Amino acid sequence: MTRAALERWFTERGENPAKAAILFQRLYQQDMRSFEELPFSARVKSALAESFTLSLPETAARTGDDLTEKLLLKLPGGDFVETVLMRQKYGDSVCISTQVGCAMGCVFCQSGRLTKRRSLTAGEMVAQVLKIRRELGAKLHSVTVMGIGEPFDNFSAVADFCAIAADYKGLALGEKHITVSTSGILPGIKAWAELPHPCSLAVSLHAADNELRSRLMPINRIYPVAEVIAAAADFAERHNRRVTLEYVMLSGVNDSPEQAQQLAELIGFCKRFYVNIIPCNGNDSGFAQSSRERIMAFYDVLKKNGVSVTMRREFGGGISAACGQLSSDFQGGRV
Ligand code: SAH
Numbered sequence: 001m002t003r004a005a006l007e008r009w010f011t012e013r014g015e016n017p018a019k020a021a022i023l024f025q026r027l028y029q030q031d032m033r034s035f036e037e038l039p040f041s042a043r044v045k046s047a048l049a050e051s052f053t054l055s056l057p058e059t060a061a062r063t064g065d066d067l068t069e070k071l072l073l074k075l076p077g078g079d080f081v082e083t084v085l086m087r088q089k090y091g092d093s094v095c096i097s098t099q100v101g102c103a104m105g106c107v108f109c110q111s112g113r114l115t116k117r118r119s120l121t122a123g124e125m126v127a128q129v130l131k132i133r134r135e136l137g138a139k140l141h142s143v144t145v146m147g148i149g150e151p152f153d154n155f156s157a158v159a160d161f162c163a164i165a166a167d168y169k170g171l172a173l174g175e176k177h178i179t180v181s182t183s184g185i186l187p188g189i190k191a192w193a194e195l196p197h198p199c200s201l202a203v204s205l206h207a208a209d210n211e212l213r214s215r216l217m218p219i220n221r222i223y224p225v226a227e228v229i230a231a232a233a234d235f236a237e238r239h240n241r242r243v244t245l246e247y248v249m250l251s252g253v254n255d256s257p258e259q260a261q262q263l264a265e266l267i268g269f270c271k272r273f274y275v276n277i278i279p280c281n282g283n284d285s286g287f288a289q290s291s292r293e294r295i296m297a298f299y300d301v302l303k304k305n306g307v308s309v310t311m312r313r314e315f316g317g318g319i320s321a322a323c324g325q326l327s328s329d330f331q332g333g334r335v
């Protein structure tokens with residue numbers, strides 16, 4: 001529940017809504033374990049305990065390397081999702097999942113091979129962050145909403161999660177340290193731009209050519225790439241924010257210098273865009289990684305055209321925790 005919703009909850013019970021801020025701080029900044037710890041009357045504490053739970057999902061499996069840890073979490077009801085902690089130079093970053101599976105079916109992505117079982121609640125998203133903090137002692141710096149699922153196929157829960165994570169009385173990360181990545185759900189991008197304080201936006205682009213993008217990402221057949229780019233640029237201008245365009249390099253598919261030129265022409269009009277080149281991570285999809293030379297040539301074409309471009313540092317490839325490798329299929333052993 002967002003702080004605004006919790007304030008309403010207190011008001012409806014004739015209580016001072018300022019209690020919401022106290023509860024938020026105890027919960028998100030002091031790791032409160034029980035409502036008994038609150039400085040409220042016994043009546044209020046028991047009403048809270050009747051309405052809400054503070055329990056976190058169980059860890060079903062934990063894997064890690066030097067910089068990355070991945071938790072497979074068992075949700076009440078028996079579903080599984082994965083959450084990843086990345087230890088960056090500037091602090092710890094958590095990548096959360098928003099759905100059990102994903103309905104978008106992008107052909108290069110492991111999560112797209114799962115069927116979508118359900119969307120997560122805002123609470124289940126917050127719980128992933130709290131779990132990483134409690135179990136792995138993370139010092140949170142940022143959150144990426146880039147795990148399993150399409151965030152804008154679960155818009156209101158994701159918006160609530162972001163509000164709680166950004167809130168200075170909540171997880172206190174601030175809007176700019178939370179990035180939501182979408183495969184290009186046009187109405188979602190437009191609605192995100194309507195929020196008063198939206199978190200940062202990333203769009204998974206992966207191809208500038210409409211026909212190729214439709215083959216890679218079926219959602220493009222409904223929302224063509226040009227319209228997605230226009231909406232993302234509008235968001236960037238209205239909120240004075242940079243927008244990341246993710247581009248996974250698939251060998252022989254979308255990684256030629258001509259395709260880089262086409263990309264520069266599509267996005268060059270908006271200086272708030274920057275391209276994040278992602279090496280393709282291994283999974284069952286059959287796509288191969290582009291060679292280093294091919295990636296560098298692509299990068300150079302973008303640079304020459306004045307496009308801002310970075311290369312994503314890869315985390316967790318060896319433990320199936322990198323982009324495109326997450327799964328919620330515990331039965332299949334892909335932990
Ligand atoms: N569903 C959202 C967010 C989660 S995916 C989205 O698609 O944007 C996080 C990022 O990983 C996306 O940019 C996605 O396209 C990318 N990705 C998917 N499969 C990948 C793979 N095999 N290698 C590298 N990145 C991949």
Ligand code: SF4
Pocket residue numbers: 102103104105106109110111112113147148149150183204324
């Ligand atoms: Fe879903 Fe994103 Fe994977 Fe596409 S890339 S299948 S939208 S998780």
